[in-house]
Amino acid sequence: MNDDLSQVNWFKSSRSGGSKECVEVAFIDGGRVGVRDSKNPSGPALVFAPGEWDAFAAGVTEGEFNRPQA
Template sequence: MVVPEIAVRGWFKSSFSAQANDCVETRRLVPGGMAVRDSKDPGGPALLFPAGAWSSFLSGIKSGEFPTD
């Protein structure tokens, strides 16, 4: 279930998406963490990540833990 407060405002899309609807969007949560949703389905479900999990994910990306191809 999407919480109404996160359903409408504050979503951001990567500048690499060229304004197409083929990527994910993110939104900061209060008091921390991140919500992620599919840009093709903005009214659909969002995944909610606690601040620690999101921080670990970003660290993994920066360290090259995830393959890029």
């Protein structure tokens, strides 16, 4: 599926500190979520279904993606 994402509202985390080395997120029709590299806004974007995004967000909240302690 090729979505036209040029008109969606992309945003960065408030914790990005103004850096240009971040990911940007957009909420898209149908509950989908787009993710792109802020350094390359015209480049490719990933689009996740609502359940996929919810599972990812839950994993982040639960520490599933934390680096192992050395």
